[in-house]
Amino acid sequence: xxxxxxxxxxxxxxxxxxxxxxxxxxxxxxxxxxxxxxxxxxxxxxxxxxxxxxxxxxxxxxxxxxxxxxxxxxxxxxxxxxxxxx
Amino acid sequence: xxxxxxxxxxxxxxxxxxxxxxxxxxxxxxxxxxxxxxxxxxxxxxxxxxxxxxxxxxxxxxxxxxxxxxxxxxxxxxxxxxxxxxxxxxxxxxxxxxxxxxxxxxxxxxxxxxxxxxxxxxxxxxxxxxxxxxxxxxxxxxxxxxxxxxxxxxxxxxxxxxxxxxxxxxxxxxxxxxxxxxxxxxxxxxxxxxxxxxxxxxxxxxxxxxxxxxxxxxxxxxxxxxxxxxxxxxxxxxxxxxxxxxxxxxxxxxxxxxxxxxxxxxxxxxxxxxxxxxxxxxxxxxxxxxxxxxxxxxxxxxxxxxxxxxxxxxxxxxxxxxxxxxxxxxxxxxxxxxxxxxxxxxxxxxxxxxxxxxxxxxxxxxxxxxxxxxxxxxxxxxxxxxxxxxxxxxxxxxxxxxxxxxxxxxxxxxxxxxxxxxxxxxxxxxxxxxxxx
Ligand SMILES: Cc1cc2nc3c(=O)[nH]c(=O)nc-3n(C[C@H](O)[C@H](O)[C@H](O)COP(=O)(O)OP(=O)(O)OC[C@H]3O[C@@H](n4cnc5c(N)ncnc54)[C@H](O)[C@@H]3O)c2cc1C
Ligand code: FES
Numbered sequence: 001x002x003x004x005x006x007x008x009x010x011x012x013x014x015x016x017x018x019x020x021x022x023x024x025x026x027x028x029x030x031x032x033x034x035x036x037x038x039x040x041x042x043x044x045x046x047x048x049x050x051x052x053x054x055x056x057x058x059x060x061x062x063x064x065x066x067x068x069x070x071x072x073x074x075x076x077x078x079x080x081x082x083x084x085x086x
Numbered sequence: 087x088x089x090x091x092x093x094x095x096x097x098x099x100x101x102x103x104x105x106x107x108x109x110x111x112x113x114x115x116x117x118x119x120x121x122x123x124x125x126x127x128x129x130x131x132x133x134x135x136x137x138x139x140x141x142x143x144x145x146x147x148x149x150x151x152x153x154x155x156x157x158x159x160x161x162x163x164x165x166x167x168x169x170x171x172x173x174x175x176x177x178x179x180x181x182x183x184x185x186x187x188x189x190x191x192x193x194x195x196x197x198x199x200x201x202x203x204x205x206x207x208x209x210x211x212x213x214x215x216x217x218x219x220x221x222x223x224x225x226x227x228x229x230x231x232x233x234x235x236x237x238x239x240x241x242x243x244x245x246x247x248x249x250x251x252x253x254x255x256x257x258x259x260x261x262x263x264x265x266x267x268x269x270x271x272x273x274x275x276x277x278x279x280x281x282x283x284x285x286x287x288x289x290x291x292x293x294x295x296x297x298x299x300x301x302x303x304x305x306x307x308x309x310x311x312x313x314x315x316x317x318x319x320x321x322x323x324x325x326x327x328x329x330x331x332x333x334x335x336x337x338x339x340x341x342x343x344x345x346x347x348x349x350x351x352x353x354x355x356x357x358x359x360x361x362x363x364x365x366x367x368x369x370x371x372x373x374x375x376x377x378x379x380x381x382x383x384x385x386x387x388x389x390x391x392x393x394x395x396x397x398x399x400x401x402x403x404x405x406x407x408x409x410x411x412x413x414x415x416x417x418x419x420x421x422x423x424x425x426x427x428x429x430x431x432x433x434x435x436x437x438x439x440x441x442x443x444x445x446x447x448x449x450x451x452x453x454x455x456x457x458x459x460x461x462x463x464x465x466x467x468x469x470x471x472x473x474x475x476x477x478x479x480x481x482x483x484x485x486x487x488x489x490x491x492x493x494x495x496x497x498x499x500x501x502x503x504x505x506x507x508x509x510x511x512x513x514x515x516x517x518x519x520x521x522x523x
Contacts, residue, residue: 026226027123033227038211043446047312049211051443051476053218053225054128055121055161055497056199058471059443067182069471069499073221074159076123 011079028072028083029053029060039072040086062086090188091117091155093397094176095195096162096345099127100146101375101386102195107149108394109193112403116154117187119178121161121497125150127197128217129383131224146387160185164494165192165349173370174349182499191370191397194346194358195390198376200242200336201479203427204441204449205434207308207317208335216246216336223253230254232331235317237261237305239425240338247297250334257297258328261319263337264425265302271424306434308333322430338425340479341377344492356489363396363404364389372397381418388414432484441484442477444470449484458487471498 009024015035022031029050032039038047039060050060055074063084064070072083091114095106098120110116122131130143150156160178167174172188179185200215207213214222216238223229232255236247239262247257262269300319307318316329346358351366351373353359358373360366366373372393375386388411395404435441437450445466455461458468458481467481468474474490481487 023226027222030222030226033222042209042440042443046209046440046446047211048209048443050214050222051202051218052199052215053221054199054215056472056475057443061471071497073225074122076225 011077013077013079013081013083015083016085022077024077026077028062028064028070028075028077028081030073031077031083032060032062032072032085037085088175088186088188089117090172090190091115092189093117093191093193094119094187094189095154095193096120096176097127097195097197097375098122098125098150098156098158099195099197099375099386100129100142100383101197101377101390102127102193103146103150104387104390105193105195105372105374105394105397106154106390107146108391109398110153110394111149112395112398112400114398117157117189118150118154119157119160119162119176119187121159123159125156125158128221131221142383142387161497162345163496165345167349167368167371177494179495179497179499191372192349193364193390193393193397194349194351194366194371194373194377195375195386196342196345196377198339198341198380199475200238201338201340201483202335202476203337203431203434203480203483204439205306205308206436206439207310207314209440209443210308210310210314211312212310212314212331213308213333213335216334217242217339218336219332219334220246220249223249228253229332232256233258233329234332234334235259235261235305235319235328235330236334237317237319238336238338239263239427240336241421241425242336242338246334251297258330259298259300259319261303261305262299262301263304263428263431265428268424268426269301304428304431304434305333305335337427337431338422339376339380341380343377344475344496346371346373346377347492348494348496362408363401364393365396379415379418380422381414382421385411385414385418427483435484441480442467442470442474444468444472444477447477452481452485455485458490461487462490473498 012019040048048059051057053073055071060072061069062072093109093114093116095102095118098118106116106118160180163179164177173190176187200217234255235258236243303321305317306320308314341357351368357379358377360373364372374389374393392404392407435449439449441449447465447467451465461467478490
């Protein structure tokens with residue numbers, strides 16, 4: 001019961017400079033996909049999005065606040081968090 | 087000051103949770119480390135879905151919460167053994183901070199990941215791992231109204247399709263590469279001694295009804311402009327197209343054995359070898375769950391309890407569970423032979439198809455390499471941040487190369503570390519001059 005209440009709370013994060021509403025419990029990788037952003041461009045410039053969802057492939061890596069190359073599929077959104085994809 | 091525990095468990099899926107709870111209840115001081123934001127592993131991730139096992143999940147999570155020191159969001163990146171009073175030290179990392187923890191005994195419950203095979207279009211946005219997409223939905227992704235093709239191989243495709251349907255997606259087709267003849271034998275073998283599994287299989291039936299379940303077929307191309315829009319499915323002779331918004335694809339599971347290999351535990355055919363008490367070839371280091379053989383949640387729970395009792399010296403209790411564990415293990419073997427990969431899948435990647443997604447290495451440049459090491463040094467295949475976790479198993483299937491030897495840190499957060507490792511590799515093989523020019 002308590003858990004469901006927490007899940008229903010919404011807050012905003014900043015995704016590439018724009019404000020984005022997310023539900024508590026959303027991972028940053030999901031926020032990236034949901035916002036229609038790419039997580040990165042590959043070495044040859046191909047567009048990429050998260051693949052494995054479990055911390056293995058690194059396709060979801062992005063900058064969170066001051067930390068570069070964070071595996072966003074294993075990090076939950078926090079209110080006010082700033083995410084920058086490539 | 088470095089903390090120390092009687093037992094550290096790496097991985098908080100069913101196997102790890104069972105080991106931690108059991109050992110703690112038997113009086114050990116236990117710590118559990120897992121890289122996800124919450125405990126539960128692959129199956130008990132988040133709150134959505136998996137109604138059938140929710141009760142079991144709650145039970146194990148509660149048993150752990152009160153007695154075990156839980157380190158969620160921490161990744162085990164290295165471990166050394168044989169240091170003085172304690173058997174070993176585990177190095178963990180989170181948000182670029184490092185913490186070492188000492189242990190007398192260690193349980194590896196690192197689970198499994200999906201196998202991905204390269205085919206034209208597999209790097210397009212909108213192509214996700216099957217379990218990957220399931221994980222995204224469990225962590226908040228809205229797929230309602232989306233058309234999704236689910237493809238690859240394994241029972242996971244059915245579980246994922248059920249979950250996606252429940253979340254409001256429209257499954258266009260489920261494409262299973264294993265032939266119907268083999269799948270039929272599998273169901274029959276389920277009837278023989280695994281009633282529980284059979285019920286689980288039937289449970290997925292409700293949502294797969296009315297959806298084409300294509301067997302003996304596979305996706306040979308995904309295409310679209312900047313995002314997947316259609317996939318081509320073939321049986322070898324017949325070819326057809328499906329319009330879709332997403333492709334969820336995975337070729338069954340492979341064990342996460344990197345930490346075990348780093349600790350010099352013996353590994354055979356991709357799985358960590360253990361004795362009847364779940365102990366690896368290294369004394370005091372145990373391994374449970376998918377890492378010892380892909381076999382599902384009940385096997386993981388039994389093995390976890392056995393390891394927990396064994397580590398606590400309660401061998402009598404551990405032995406009581408051995409027979410049930412062995413039955414699960416036999417089921418696991420049948421499961422894996424049912425979903426053996428067909429050789430046609432080796433021919434899907436064209437010359438220009440990317441094999442190593444981190445470094446964008448195309449298949450054509452790998453054809454002349456004889457070993458993984460050679461490929462690495464000449465093409466940078468496997469040199470990116472995933473350290474060959476995706477392309478290593480793929481090239482093992484495509485070219486028969488041995489999987490890469492893991493090295494610390496197991497999951498790099500600092501990309502410069504990799505550049506240094508690469509230089510070291512190149513230097514030790516004497517090809518620095520050619521690759522650096
Ligand atoms: C993607 C995926 C989806 C699945 N979906 C289903 C399903 O829908 N239904 C079903 O019946 N079965 C499913 N399975 C199988 C089921 O998850 C397993 O049978 C069960 O979870 C086995 O548990 P385990 O304890 O062995 O490992 P897991 O549940 O895989 O747990 C291992 C944990 O260890 C963590 N870990 C690994 N390495 C490290 C490290 N170095 N440091 C810190 N933490 C680490 C992982 O992130 C993970 O949380 C799925 C498996 C996968 C891989
Ligand atoms: S999606 Fe693969 S590591 Fe995050």
